[in-house]
Amino acid sequence: MSADVLTIGGQDFSSRLLLGTGGFPRMETLAEAIAASGTEMVTVALRRIDVQARHSLTDVLHDCGVRILPNTAGCFTARDAVLTAQLAREAFETDWVKLEVIGDERTLLPDAPELLAAAERLVADGFIVLPYTTDDPVLARRLEDVGCAAVMPLGSPIGSGMGIRNPYNIALIVESAGVPVVLDAGVGTTSDAALAMELGCDAVLCASAISRAQDPVAMARAIRAGVEGGRLAHGAGRIPRRLYAEASSPMDGVAQALPADRPA
Amino acid sequence: MIRLNGTQVNGRDGATIADLLADLGVEPQARGVAVAVDGEIVPRSLWGTHTVPAGADVEAVTAVQGG
Numbered sequence: 001m002s003a004d005v006l007t008i009g010g011q012d013f014s015s016r017l018l019l020g021t022g023g024f025p026r027m028e029t030l031a032e033a034i035a036a037s038g039t040e041m042v043t044v045a046l047r048r049i050d051v052q053a054r055h056s057l058t059d060v061l062h063d064c065g066v067r068i069l070p071n072t073a074g075c076f077t078a079r080d081a082v083l084t085a086q087l088a089r090e091a092f093e094t095d096w097v098k099l100e101v102i103g104d105e106r107t108l109l110p111d112a113p114e115l116l117a118a119a120e121r122l123v124a125d126g127f128i129v130l131p132y133t134t135d136d137p138v139l140a141r142r143l144e145d146v147g148c149a150a151v152m153p154l155g156s157p158i159g160s161g162m163g164i165r166n167p168y169n170i171a172l173i174v175e176s177a178g179v180p181v182v183l184d185a186g187v188g189t190t191s192d193a194a195l196a197m198e199l200g201c202d203a204v205l206c207a208s209a210i211s212r213a214q215d216p217v218a219m220a221r222a223i224r225a226g227v228e229g230g231r232l233a234h235g236a237g238r239i240p241r242r243l244y245a246e247a248s249s250p251m252d253g254v255a256q257a258l259p260a261d262r263p264a
Numbered sequence: 265m266i267r268l269n270g271t272q273v274n275g276r277d278g279a280t281i282a283d284l285l286a287d288l289g290v291e292p293q294a295r296g297v298a299v300a301v302d303g304e305i306v307p308r309s310l311w312g313t314h315t316v317p318a319g320a321d322v323e324a325v326t327a328v329q330g331g
Contacts, residue, residue, distance in 0.1 A: 020331030030329070045330025048269040048323065049288045049297070057327045058296025068296075073330050083303060087325050090305050091298035158331060185331075207331035 004231065006202055008180050009096065009128035009149035011067075015040045016197070017227045018069065018182065019220070020207025023159075027055050029216050034064045037210065037220035041067040043098050045074065046088050058092070069130070071098040076111065078118035085122055097122060098152070098205075099131040108158045112139050116146065123147035132184050135169040137176060144179050151177060152184035152205060155196065159208040161188030164195055174200035189219075190226035197230025198238070267321045277318040281311040288324060296327040 006013040019039040024030040034042060042061060061068055070088030075081040078101060085097040101118050103111030110133055122129045129148045133139055140151040153173055156162035163186055164170055174181050183196035184205040193204045204227050213219035266273050268284055276284065281299050282292050290297055292311055299306045300323045306314050316322055 021329040022331040024329060043331060044296075044327040046298070046325045047328045049285075049290060049326050050328075051289050053326075056295065057329060058294075061327075062295060068327070070327070071330055083300065086305050087298040087300055087323070089298075090307060091296050091326065205331075 006180065008130070013040050013203075015224075016203040016231060017193075017224055018043065018203060018205040019066075019210065020205060021057065021061070021211075022207045023211030024216060025211075027057070027060050030211075031060060031064055032217045033210055033220040034061075034066060036217045037224050039066060041069050043069045043071045043205070043207070044092075045071055046084055046091065047074075067096075068092045068094060069096050069098050070094065071132075072100045072118075074102070075100060075118075076102055076114075078114045078121065081114075081118040082121050082125075085118075085127060086125075089127070095126055096128045097130065099129050099148075109154075110134055112136070115139075116142055119143055119148055120146040130182065135166050135173065137169060137172040140173045140181075141176060144177060148179065150180040150182055150202075152182040155183055155186030155192060158185045159212075160186055161209060162186050163188055163192040164199070167195065167199055170196065170199050170201065187223070190222045193223045193226040194230035194233070197227055198233050200234055203227075265318060266316055269322070269324055276316070278315050281306055281314050281316065281322075284316065284322060285311065285324060290324070290326075294326075297324065298326075299324045 006016050015038045017037050017039050019037050019042045021042050021044055070092055072081040072084040075084055081101045099119055101111050101114040102108050119129050119131050123146055130150045130152055131143050131148050132152050135153045143151050155164035180202035182203045182205050183201045187193050187206045187209045196204050206223055210216050210219045266276055301320050
């Protein structure tokens, strides 16, 4: 079997699980979860320097040997997202950005017009843009049209653990996408990640499901297995769903017992 | 007076970016740090020489945990 490689923006990955670093209680746990997940790329956020901070997250991730994917979390306008992406490029010497432009504080759902505007400007500025988007197939196509290197539709709101609320839409996005599709947000446990891959997603981005699990390292291992299993199942081709049973044993040639009223 | 990460700072007009980062406890070679002055990124190579005029708005950021 040839290696099953994921290519985004000209970069090859052997792992199809991207890990968000948010929510881990300790840096040590984050590092252990990175190793257990097998991930090659993790997201970080960018915030004003805190003089009280005791650890350098960047140093920890550098030691883990993973690629850093900075996000623009917390940005509500294209303007803010573009500045954050430019700061991230300088901070991490990467053109890659997970573009988030949020439209609502309670649901953290993307703001479609601002997202599209920011994506267009960042692509023009040379960025490799991976946008966090809704599960709208038309918006996904528009993001691809402006030059995004992948599309990252949500399964359900960030941190909700509600899984994939509209598998039909995710399948539609996968069907028409010419760039990798990364299921981002909403994964609660292994089965959600497996479903994303079975639907044909190219990868899964997962943060809270791992970082806020009771045992984050064990959950990292579990979701990794889910992603790998789902990927294999997608390639294997599942059977169609049927309303009634289809026997898996032959119906002919069944041995007949004696009639119940006949003495043995 | 300048604004550093949203806070008014006195007596630092004309300081370099490196000086301001030192105020925040950040070494000039620290990984994962970026600075913008009035919305324009100042490349790391200029931190030692780029001075910040009075009235400037400085944003100095670094990586934090985030999805």
